[in-house]
Amino acid sequence: xxxxxxxxxxxxxxxxxxxxxxxxxxxxxxxxxxxxxxxxxxxxxxxxxxxxxxxxxxxxxxxxxxxxxxxxxxxxxxxxxxxxxxxxxxxxxxxxxxxxxxxxxxxxxxxxxxxxxxxxxxxxxxxxxxxxxxxxxxxxxxxxxxxxxxxxxxxxxxxxxxxx
Amino acid sequence: xxxxxxxxxxxxxxxxxxxxxxxxxxxxxxxxxxxxxxxxxxxxxxxxxxxxxxxxxxxxxxxxxxxxxxxxxxxxxxxxxxx
Amino acid sequence: xxxxxxxxxxxxxxxxxxxxxxxxxxxxxxxxxxxxxxxxxxxxxxxxxxxxxxxxxxxxxxxxxxxxxxxxxxxxxxxxxxxxxxxxxxxxxxxxxxxxxxxxxxxxxxxxxxxxxxxxxxxxxxxxxxxxxxxxxxxxxxxxxxxxxxxxxxxxxxxxxxxxxxxxxxxxxxxxxxxxxxxxxxxxxxxxxxxxxxxxxxxxxxxxxxxxxxxxxxxxxxxxxxxxxxxxxxxxxxxxxxxxxxxxxxxxxxxxxxxxxxxxxxxxxxxxxxxxxxxxxxxxxxxxxxxxxxxxxxxxxxxxxxxxxxxxxxxxxxxxxxxxxxxxxxxxxxxxxxxxxxxxxxxxxxxxxxxxxxxxxxxxxxxxxxxxxxxxxxxxxxxxxxxxxxxxxxxxxxxxxxxxxxxxxxxxxxxxxxxxxxxxxxxxxxxxxxxxxxxxxxxxxxxxxxxxxxxxxxxxxxxxxxxxxxxxxxxxxxxxxxxxxxxxxxxxxxxxxxxxxxxxxxxxxxxxxxxxxxxxxxx
Numbered sequence: 001x002x003x004x005x006x007x008x009x010x011x012x013x014x015x016x017x018x019x020x021x022x023x024x025x026x027x028x029x030x031x032x033x034x035x036x037x038x039x040x041x042x043x044x045x046x047x048x049x050x051x052x053x054x055x056x057x058x059x060x061x062x063x064x065x066x067x068x069x070x071x072x073x074x075x076x077x078x079x080x081x082x083x084x085x086x087x088x089x090x091x092x093x094x095x096x097x098x099x100x101x102x103x104x105x106x107x108x109x110x111x112x113x114x115x116x117x118x119x120x121x122x123x124x125x126x127x128x129x130x131x132x133x134x135x136x137x138x139x140x141x142x143x144x145x146x147x148x149x150x151x152x153x154x155x156x157x158x159x160x161x162x163x164x
Numbered sequence: 165x166x167x168x169x170x171x172x173x174x175x176x177x178x179x180x181x182x183x184x185x186x187x188x189x190x191x192x193x194x195x196x197x198x199x200x201x202x203x204x205x206x207x208x209x210x211x212x213x214x215x216x217x218x219x220x221x222x223x224x225x226x227x228x229x230x231x232x233x234x235x236x237x238x239x240x241x242x243x244x245x246x247x
Numbered sequence: 248x249x250x251x252x253x254x255x256x257x258x259x260x261x262x263x264x265x266x267x268x269x270x271x272x273x274x275x276x277x278x279x280x281x282x283x284x285x286x287x288x289x290x291x292x293x294x295x296x297x298x299x300x301x302x303x304x305x306x307x308x309x310x311x312x313x314x315x316x317x318x319x320x321x322x323x324x325x326x327x328x329x330x331x332x333x334x335x336x337x338x339x340x341x342x343x344x345x346x347x348x349x350x351x352x353x354x355x356x357x358x359x360x361x362x363x364x365x366x367x368x369x370x371x372x373x374x375x376x377x378x379x380x381x382x383x384x385x386x387x388x389x390x391x392x393x394x395x396x397x398x399x400x401x402x403x404x405x406x407x408x409x410x411x412x413x414x415x416x417x418x419x420x421x422x423x424x425x426x427x428x429x430x431x432x433x434x435x436x437x438x439x440x441x442x443x444x445x446x447x448x449x450x451x452x453x454x455x456x457x458x459x460x461x462x463x464x465x466x467x468x469x470x471x472x473x474x475x476x477x478x479x480x481x482x483x484x485x486x487x488x489x490x491x492x493x494x495x496x497x498x499x500x501x502x503x504x505x506x507x508x509x510x511x512x513x514x515x516x517x518x519x520x521x522x523x524x525x526x527x528x529x530x531x532x533x534x535x536x537x538x539x540x541x542x543x544x545x546x547x548x549x550x551x552x553x554x555x556x557x558x559x560x561x562x563x564x565x566x567x568x569x570x571x572x573x574x575x576x577x578x579x580x581x582x583x584x585x586x587x588x589x590x591x592x593x594x595x596x597x598x599x600x601x602x603x604x605x606x607x608x609x610x611x612x613x614x615x616x617x618x619x620x621x622x623x624x625x626x627x628x629x630x631x632x633x634x635x636x637x638x639x640x641x642x643x644x645x646x647x648x649x650x651x652x653x654x655x656x657x658x659x660x661x662x663x664x665x666x667x668x669x670x671x672x673x674x675x676x677x678x679x680x681x682x683x684x685x686x687x688x689x690x691x692x693x694x695x696x697x698x699x700x701x702x703x704x705x706x707x708x709x710x711x712x713x714x715x716x717x718x719x720x721x722x723x724x725x726x727x728x729x730x731x732x733x734x735x736x737x738x739x740x741x742x743x744x745x746x747x748x749x750x751x752x753x754x755x756x757x758x759x760x761x762x763x764x765x766x767x768x769x770x
Contacts, residue, residue, distance in 0.1 A: 002556045003606045021437040030438060061557045063603045067610050070463055070600070074613040076436075077459035081452075083439035096758035104761055172262075184481060185488045196581030196588060198501050201489065205481040206590050209472035213419050220262050220424070221255060243488060 006064045009052030010071045016048035017072075017079040031084040049076070167229060172219035175232045180212040182239035189246055256428065263424040264629050266417050268642075271626045272649050273400065274414045278622055279653055280397035281471075282615025285600055285608050287390045292735035294664060295386030296723040303532025303552075304331055309518040311367035315339050315360050316541065323358055324541035329518070330534070334731075337364050340380075341541075344495070347376050350404065353494060354378075388673035389664040392681070393657065398475075401678065408479040415472030421625075422464045425457055432458050449631050453624040460617045467618065470598035501580055509544035516571030518548070524573060525550040529562045538568060549577055554603070559596040605738070623650045644692060651702030652688030658709040659684025665713075665720050703750050710747030714740035 021027060023040040049072065056065035187204035194200070215232070222228035251259070267274075284290070312329055323341035332338045340359045347354035355377040361370040373380045382391065392401075399407020426432070436458060440451035457464075486497040518536065526532045533550035540546050546568025554561050565577040578584050579592035596602040600611025626646050633639035663680020667673050692698045717740070718724055728736035 003603065006603075006606060017437075024437040026434065027438050030441060059557075062559050063554065063557055063607070066559060066597070067603060067607045070607075070610040070614050073459045073461075073463055074610070074617050077456055077617060080437045080459065081439050081455055083441070085442050086439075093755075093758070097761070100758040100761035168258075181480070181484060185484050188485065188489045194585040194587060196578065196583040196585035198581040199585050199587040201485055201497065201501055202580055202585075202587030202591060204485065205477050206473060206587065206594070208476055208481055209416060209419060209469050212416050212472075213423060216416075216420055217423055220258060223252070223255070 002061060002064050005061070006067050006071070009056070009064070009068050010075060013049045013052060013068070013072050014075045014079060016045045017076045019045045020049070021079050021082075027084075033084060167225060168219060171228060171232050172216055175236070176212060176215035176219055179215045179232060179235050179239075180208060182236060182243070183211050183215075184208045186239045186242045186246075189242060251427065259424045259428050263421055263428060266421050266424070267622065267625050268629050270414055270417055271622060272646065273410070274418060275619060275622045275626070275649060276400065276653055277397055277411055277414050277471075278615060278619045280393055280657070281467075282612050282619060283657060284390070284394050284397050285611045285615060286739070287394050289608075289735040289739060290393065291387045291390040292733065293739040294389040294661070294668075294717075296733075296736065303526075303534055304329060304337070304522055304536060305532050306364055307367075307519070308337070308522060308536070309520075311337065311362055311364070312339055312518055312538075313515070314367050315362060315369075316341070319358060321542070323356070324543070325539070326355075327538040327541045329536040329538070332361060335364050336370060337362055342377075345376075349376070357381075383674060385668070385673045388677045389661055391674075392660060392664075392677045405479040408475045412472050412475030412480065415468045415475055418468035419465060419472065422461055422468065426461055429454060429458065432461075446628075446631055449624065449628045453621065453628050456617060456624065457621045460614070460621050463614050464618055464621070466597055467614070470594045473594050474598060508540065510540065511544045512542060513544045513546070513569050515542050515546055515568055516548070516566070520571055521548050521550065521566045524566070524571070525552070525564050528564060528573070529555070534561075540568070544569060547574075554596070556603075559602045560592040561602075647697065647699055647702075648689055648692035651699065651706060652685060652692065655688055655702060655706050655709065656681050656684040658706070658713060659687075661713060662709070662716060665717050665722065669721050707747045707750035710743045710750065712747075713743050 020042065023036050023042070025035055028035055052068055053065055053072070056062075056068060184204040184207070187207075188200040191200035191203055215235075219228060219232065222231075308329060312327070316324070316327070319341045323343050325343040326341075328338075328340045328342070330338050338359065338361050340357050342355045342357045344353055345356045346352070357373075357375065357377050357380045359373045359380050361372075362368065363370060373383065384391070395401055398411060400410055401407065402410060429435075435454070438451070439455060440448045442448065482494060482497060486492055486494040490496045490500075515538070518538075522533060522536070529552045531552050533552055535551040537549040537551070538546060539549070548566040548568045548571075550564045550566070552562040552564070560579070563577040563579070565574040566572065567574055578588040580588040600607045600614070623646070627643070627650075630639045630643040630646060634643065660677050660681035663683075664673050664677045666680075667676040688702070691701065723731070723733060723736050725737060725740070728734075
């Protein structure tokens with residue numbers, strides 16, 4: 001339970017630290033970003049960074065307080081050290097990966113579509129084949145019936161011979 | 165510069181060890197009659213930092229030397245006479 | 248901030264720089280090994296492949312201890328310790344204070360029995376001074392070596408302790424001077440270093456990390472200096488001054504030994520009863536039981552418990568060893584509560600971060616790594632300022648070798664340990680493997696090219712492959728570890744793999760890799 005509370009407190013402080021970092025005028029100036037023109041909530045964010053420690057102290061949760069204090073110094077540093085350039089690099093990496101992935105997916109999809117289509121095409125081909133075969137059967141049947149008219153006795157002999 | 169280094173390195177170390185050694189003389193014994201012995205052990209690193217930083221920050225070097233030599237001499241005297 | 252004249256600032260910069268540079272390399276070694284040994288118990292469990300699964304004492308402790316005591320010379324009844332061991336076993340040690348002829352100092356002579364928890368059957372027995380008995384543990388050789396490196400740089404007593412103590416003081420001095428030098432501590436708290444290889448970039452990087460680490464740098468340095476100097480320097484000096492040189496008398500005064508000891512043979516109260524009583528009082532079984540003057544009329548039993556969830560310090564209860572009466576909470580030092588005792592009991596948790604399980608240990612590991620980063624970037628900054636000079640160029644190379652070579656050598660010692668664990672003297676070979684890895688790193692490091700890239704690759708591969716190597720030489724597999732509940736094995740293996748992957752950054756090439764596959768002609 002105490003561990004859970006400590007982790008929540010650390011997350012809260014991390015979010016607050018990230019907010020302060022993103023809106024920090026000096027940081028934005030240093031990285032040639034436009035200043036934030038809307039109202040920023042600097043003091044509430046500062047309170048949110050340090051608040052959990054005070055609350056833990058008031059509650060007498062000394063272990064949580066000390067872990068939180070140590071964690072904040074590391075997480076705060078991590079947040080502060082992540083510069084807009086890092087974020088931009090990460091974004092370009094992510095978008096590159098995303099682009100490569102979506103290209104692959106699009107490709108795979110068109111591949112699948114093509115395969116399905118070609119499967120359909122060959123299925124149509126088979127129909128044609130069947131149709132042509134049917135046609136041929138009909139032709140042959142017609143021939144057979146013609147021949148039947150001419151050579152009936154031979155066939156019947158053959159048939160009776162087969163029966164004997 | 166040399167004087168300052170001598171004060172800050174061996175000087176601060178000797179002064180803090182001596183301070184630790186004389187603390188049992190004036191430190192209250194506390195609830196368990198042990199504070200006069202335990203507190204000097206715990207506080208020793210802080211005492212060193214105080215002496216070291218004093219030697220580094222003192223602008224008036226002759227005064228700094230006097231303070232350090234005085235501290236060392238006085239505490240040595242205390243140890244020799246008290247025990 | 249304190250008003251600073253120009254000469255003062257200049258002086259502080261010189262002190263800050265020199266204090267960090269002269270002994271900075273050693274300080275870096277102490278800090279990195281310190282960050283690692285935050286997990287010393289876990290490393291021990293991981294490396295020997297069996298953990299102290301039993302968290303507290305339970306079962307038929309009383310019968311087993313009594314049986315064991317029958318075979319022991321009563322002169323070793325001075326102090327008896329009972330603690331849980333690997334699954335199904337417990338350890339009982341009988342100790343007496345004796346002068347160690349090797350060191351000339353006061354030491355504990357120990358008879359250490361490892362016993363079956365159910366039958367009380369003797370699994371193993373070791374006898375000798377504490378160093379030999381506890382130091383000869385083959386399975387714990389790796390964690391013990393790393394702890395030794397952190398605590399006394401693998402130097403003989405007391406010189407190693409003096410050295411690490413001075414390094415602790417130095418770290419405090421560097422923190423305080425750094426704090427005074429830096430005028431915009433809060434204003435620049437969210438200003439990251441601008442990119443590039445310029446001096447100002449290196450400086451910003453160092454300052455940002457140092458500003459955030461400052462409070463715990465002072466705490467860790469202070470508590471570390473306390474641990475180094477307390478027994479090696481302060482106790483002898485105070486004993487000389489206040490007790491005419493009698494260290495034993497000082498220790499007895501401080502620990503609160505009653506003046507009159509009645510050593511008449513008397514039957515010991517039931518330990519099982521005391522354990523049950525202590526367990527119900529603090530809500531958890533004792534992790535250690537100490538019996539002073541076992542079997543005498545002055546017998547006392549102290550039970551040690553993990554800290555309560557909201558506390559930093561462990562809970563210690565005192566019982567009468569004859570009447571089994573609960574005597575109250577035992578302060579760390581002395582017999583009654585005192586400021587000194589409270590302060591001393593805070594030193595351990597604040598230095599080791601071991602008061603709330605994995606969470607506090609993880610934070611302490613991160614703190615240690617942050618300090619290592621501050622030390623390394625600080626030293627590199629100092630040499631970068633002087634990169635025109637030949638001497639500092641060489642020093643810069645020595646720094647690079649230390650910064651990357653040390654973790655490589657630590658992993659090297661782990662490989663050595665695992666290689667000799669099935670059949671070999673791990674206590675000997677672990678440091679030797681460390682030394683071999685160090686020599687290889689130094690050899691490669693002084694070549695023409697900057698070795699950083701190569702070191703990072705080595706470190707990454709060694710880290711990723713170590714769990715596999717551990718498994719090949721017969722270590723616990725993950726499925727076995729899961730079944731047996733050996734979380735240390737899983738945790739450290741996973742940490743190693745993640746750490747190695749962070750260094751190797753295989754995902755860096757993710758996009759080109761995906762694209763290349765994509766362009767390959769389909770079969």
